[in-house]
Amino acid sequence: MRTSSRCMFCTLSVFVCLAVVFYSFHIELKHLKMRSQELPIATDTITALDNRTFIISLYYEPRLGQTVRVIAIVHISVKELYCIFHCSSDQNVFVRAQIHLHSDRFGFPYGTADLLCAEPSGCHYTYMSFSSSISINTQQSILFEVKNRPPPPISSNFTVCISTLFGNYNNVLQMIQSIEMYKILGASKVTIYKTNCSQDVDKVLRHYIDKGILEVVPWPIDRHLRTSKKWRYYKGLTAEIGYFGQTAALNDCLYRNMYKSKFVLLNDIDEIILPVKDWDWSSLMENLQNKHPDTSVFRFESHVFPIPVNNSGFDLWPHVPGVNILTYRLRLPNKRNNFNAPKMIVNPRDVFQTSVHFARTRKTKTNIREDTAILFHCKMRNKYTIKDLVPHDRLMRYNLSLVPNVDKVIQELYPQQ
Structure with a gap:
């Protein structure tokens, strides 16, 4: 009987000790969890x-x-x-x-x-x-x-990544025309990284956000580092990072859309990857993939359209600030051995790292000939004259769709008095 009592007492003591240890451990875990929950969660882009x-x-x-x-x-x-x-x-x-x-x-x-x-x-x-x-x-x-944990399912065919808006950007008309062209060509989503822009452009951004086509990512790089509008450092420059951290924004956009979009386009707002043989990006990429099945990075040569041509038929929105891309119909011929600043359409799941003109991939990179598609780059450069340029009217194929689409947006945002 005494032996039985001793055993019961020992068992009870062990149980009490274990209960104390468990309780102490539980309290400590609770405190740790509370401390973890008290840590702030990052909400800024940078x-x-x-x-x-x-x-x-x-x-x-x-x-x-x-x-x-x-x-x-x-x-x-x-x-x-x-x-x-x-x-x-x-x-x-x-x-x-x-x-x-x-x-x-x-x-x-x-x-x-x-x-x-x-x-x-x-x-x-x-x-x-x-x-x-x-x-x-x-x-x-x-x-x-x-x-991306776990990776989400693909919900878009084409997403356009634009980086970065800065310098109080105010090219309203070209922004509207570019986004409407992206939609016509097949974009499901446009992602823009914004440092700053004008109130007029901000109104445009809010319009497209409300329509569900646009994602605007705040990009306050200038709060943290001295930024430069130049892409290359030179002696005496006080800036700490080039071109407002453009490559960081592009890489974030690539991974942000890696499992959401079948293809990602990496270009600027004044650029449009424009099919020459095909009508839209879906038919273009289907043909390119059939021809280049091992390619995951398609590079399109930039073609600069530097000066407008007077054409009253397309001077439809004189009250809207910005460039009218429909009046830019003359192309500067590219020199064969020059670097012509290509931009890309990529399969993001095969790309590990991107720059502005190049991407690191585990598959093949292919340069696309200008008779298949070009990068339409509408950028004013006064040093050229008409005699330096050649006609290129591929953009005009879309005017019957583009003009009413642009006009509808402008009527909503800029109703004429």
């Missing part, structure tokens, strides 16, 4: 970790195994950075990031970078944070949500 590292966005990267790819802007001196995975078990796991600074920073001290973070085994997470040291107090961190 978030400064310090004055050398700026986080743009985080994307799940299944093509490299269980990895997270972080689009960032970093100073060339950054050599060490840690990804902190905030596991659902309330454990924080530090993983040293592989830092891949893009080669095309064009001499500026800051450039686009990919931070590759391998997922820790057994960690179920939604958020990550970052540290320059493995010993930092994570209570000071900012949380970032990992996107």
Whole structure:
């Protein structure tokens, strides 16, 4: 009987001890969870970790195994950075990031970078944070949500990525005409990165957002770094990053739409990838894919249309600020051996990194001949005269659709008195 009582007492003691341990552990987990929930979640497009590292966005990267790819802007001196995975078990796991600074920073001290973070085994997470040291107090961190996890289904055929609007951009008419042309050619979505623009352009942006065709991503790069309108650094320039961080915006747009869109177009708002043999992008890409089945990056040579031609038949919107692309019907001939600034249509799921004119892919890159399609680049350049140019009227094929579509938008936004 005494032995039985002793056993019962020991069992009860062990149970009490385990209960105390479990309760203490539960309280500690609760405190950890509360501390994790108290951490701020990043809501800005560009978030400064310090004055050398700026986080743009985080994307799940299944093509490299269980990895997270972080689009960032970093100073060339950054050599060490840690990804902190905030596991659902309330454990924080530090993983040293592989830092891949893009080669095309064009001499500026800051450039686009990919931070590759391998997922820790057994960690179920939604958020990550970052540290320059493995010993930092994570209570000071900012949380970032990992996107594309799991990858969403494709919902668009063509998405156009535009970067970046700056300098109080005010080319209202050309913006409307370009977006309407993108729609005619087959765009389901247009994504624009905006640093700043005029009130008139902002009205246009709001119109297309309401119509569901446009996504505007705030791009306040000038709040963080001294920016340049030049793409290349030269001695004496005080800017820290070129062309308002254009390549970082393009890479974010690529990954933002990687699993949403079958194809992504990377060009500026004053450019249109214009089929010559085909009517729209769907027929163009079907033919190109049949001809080049192993290609995932199609590059279209830029053709500059530098001066307008007087044509009263298309002078329909004199009260709207901006360039009327329908009056630009003369092309500057390209020189055979020159670099003619191509832009791209890509299969984003095969592309790992993009610049303005080139993309890194695991498949083939193909340059498309001008008799198949061109990059229509409507940009005023006064140094040319008509005798320097040749006629090119492919855009006129679309005027019966383009003119009423543009007119409808302008009537809504700029009703004449």
